[in-house]
Amino acid sequence: EPEVTQTPSHQVTQMGQEVILRCVPISNHLYFYWYRQILGQKVEFLVSFYNNEISEKSEIFDDQFSVERPDGSNFTLKIRSTKLEDSAMYFCASSKLGQPQHFGDGTRLSIL
């Protein structure tokens, strides 16, 4: 069964550094999403993306965050200047129109 894949599985970064989290959505999906889960808390929506544009974003997704689909297969989340509170598990998801979202295994981001 096709899967959403995310790399790396664990990223350790110094505070203030830029980080890029990568995702390869399921190949025939057109809708892409990022969520995050701070340790011990619930999963929170960050952003949705369709047709090379952001469809919706949450309050968490401020100017430090950006998303991009640089080619036909990758979907990336960039955090420009990381803060300690950005430490979390970041999940990518993808879906077809009107269909359930399928999630990757996540990238654990640790900010030192």
Next chain:
Amino acid sequence: GEDVEQSLFLSVREGDSSVINCTYTDSSSTYLYWYKQEPGAGLQLLTYIFSNMDMKQDQRLTVLLNKKDKHLSLRIADTQTGDSAIYFCAESRDDKIIFGKGTRLHILP
């Protein structure tokens, strides 16, 4: 409120049925979901139900939906040690999924 609510903990004896309950908020949600998360792992889509259905059964899993009360439940028959995990109830809302805080299912021997 705007939250998806579910109890935080459930303990069940191995072999018994587990029932995890959830209330959601948006009556226009298209899908209601159950995701499973094992320690240190990602989110596994366990099952989902379309909002115009009342019940969905998939092997040991039974999902019941009461739209009037905005209540969703997940029943796991013959609970096994491998079912030990956090179970997230979630609803689709516009372009996103809104998750509950998760119910930690603990299996007693």
